[in-house]
Amino acid sequence: MLYLVPTPIGNLADFTFRAVEVLKSVDVILAEDTRTSSKLLQHYNISKPISPYHQHNEHKVAAHIADQLAAGKTFALLTDAGTPGVSDPAFLLVRECVQRDIRVECLPGATAFVPALVNSGLPMNRFTFEGFLPLKKGRHTFLTRLSTEERTMVFYESPMRLVKTLTEMMEYFGEERQCCVSRELTKMFEENKRGTLRQVRDYFEQKAVKGEIVLVVEGAAVLKGKAKRGEENDEAED
Missing domain, CATH: 3.30.950.10 (Tetrapyrrole methylase, C-terminal domain)
Structure with a gap:
């Protein structure tokens, strides 16, 4: 399945316990900017493979990621700040998952x-x-x-x-x-x-x-x- 995980828009304390648990459980974390997300992951002692997913590559990689999800892997998508899809990349991947009947879950959390x-x-x-x-x-x-x-x-x-x-x-x-x-x-x-x-x-x-x-x-x-x-x-x- 695919998790959409909101991230703090400024204060790192605005991150939910559930978000931390989800990120520790997934196979791969997709990040709009791997450098920005790495700081957040380090702050919460989360060590998982991280891969870029942003507006410049989403058209190319969305179908490939959906293939991996369909094969049984679990991914989490992070953007630099706030909820994925709200003026940030997410829509193309979510649509691909919906069309393939792959489960998508968006966690509640920060948005500006x-x-x-x-x-x-x-x-x-x-x-x-x-x-x-x-x-x-x-x-x-x-x-x-x-x-x-x-x-x-x-x-x-x-x-x-x-x-x-x-x-x-x-x-x-x-x-x-x-x-x-x-x-x-x-x-x-x-x-x-x-x-x-x-x-x-x-x-x-x-x-x-x-x-x-x-x-x-x-x-x-x-x-x-x-x-x-x-x-x-x-x-x-x-």
Whole structure:
């Protein structure tokens, strides 16, 4: 069978007892970056064969790995941080296993967007996870479509592109749209900056941005509700 094992997004203590047990039991560990995963494995005294599985080789090796799984071997898949498949390689191998009726099990564990969403202060009863925005092709179409999205939106972003993305969102979503940027989650210098798109953009424009970024943005429905309540208040005053 294939295990998908979430790994800490910063704090090594955010690793489950079950994850350690699973990694000690499998035949082979697949890793997005063998150097990064080796540090985690050494920390928990896990010694198993480790093989690379990443976006540059997954098309080539997925079928071969599935052959080994079908022959009776057990694999665990790790990515550098968080849950495999969430903006990281996993989908192709999982699909191959499902098509061959090979058992796949995903352990619960760390992922960056959930704590960022929960501590943003924005509605979380309905949300959409959008991952990384297109870098060039399709970016305008993507942001135009999302400008009317009524659910809370969650994005991953590079620290080098954060200010640019916030500026573009001001143009497409409006400057007063509420948002929260979560940076370096679970680490010593964790930061959650809340405010309007303009306020948060201006804040990060004045400082060097480092670390992994999760950006949570208010949905259009919340703005509609605010506008409607404002109209009702105006009518009441009249």
